[in-house]
Amino acid sequence: METEGHVARFVVQSGRRDEAIKILRPMFDQVRNEPGTLLYLMHVSRDEPDVIWFYERYADESAFAAHTESAVHHSVVEQLMPLLVGDPEATFLELLAEKGLPGLEEVS
Numbered sequence: 001m002e003t004e005g006h007v008a009r010f011v012v013q014s015g016r017r018d019e020a021i022k023i024l025r026p027m028f029d030q031v032r033n034e035p036g037t038l039l040y041l042m043h044v045s046r047d048e049p050d051v052i053w054f055y056e057r058y059a060d061e062s063a064f065a066a067h068t069e070s071a072v073h074h075s076v077v078e079q080l081m082p083l084l085v086g087d088p089e090a091t092f093l094e095l096l097a098e099k100g101l102p103g104l105e106e107v108s
Contacts, residue, residue, distance in 0.1 A: 003038060004064045005057035009089040012050050016083050020052060023079045030072040036063020050085070057095075 012020045024042060031040040036059040045051040058064040067073060 003057055003059060003095055004061050004092075005039075005055070005095060006090050006092045008054040008056065008091075010052040010054075010080070011048075011085045012052065012083050013085055014050055017044065017050055017052065020080060020083050023076060023083070024052070026072055027076055030070055031067070034063065034067055034070075036060065037067055 010020065021042070021044075028040065028042075031037040037056070038059060039055060039057040041055045043053040043055070045053065056064075056067075058067065
């Protein structure tokens with residue numbers, strides 16, 4: 001099964017990480033209603049206090065498109081952008097092997 005995945009890095013203004021996390025939290029209610037969202041993980045950096053990381057994996061490109069086109073996503077991005085230092089960074093990834101993704105066979 002081919003999936004769509006990426007990591008995203010958000011750098012927020014100094015001291016505003018908790019505010020940014022609060023803005024991002026509604027996304028988790030949204031993704032629970034997206035059958036094509038396989039993983040949606042928010043992390044904070046231990047070494048960079050103003051950085052928030054996401055790891056996201058979707059069933060396919062159309063599931064990713066449905067996620068980014070949702071009203072909740074648009075609202076969150078609109079609120080988050082003024083808190084960011086620069087643009088978000090995203091790196092799209094090709095899955096080579098996995099453990100723990102239901103329904104996926106090992107990729108060779």
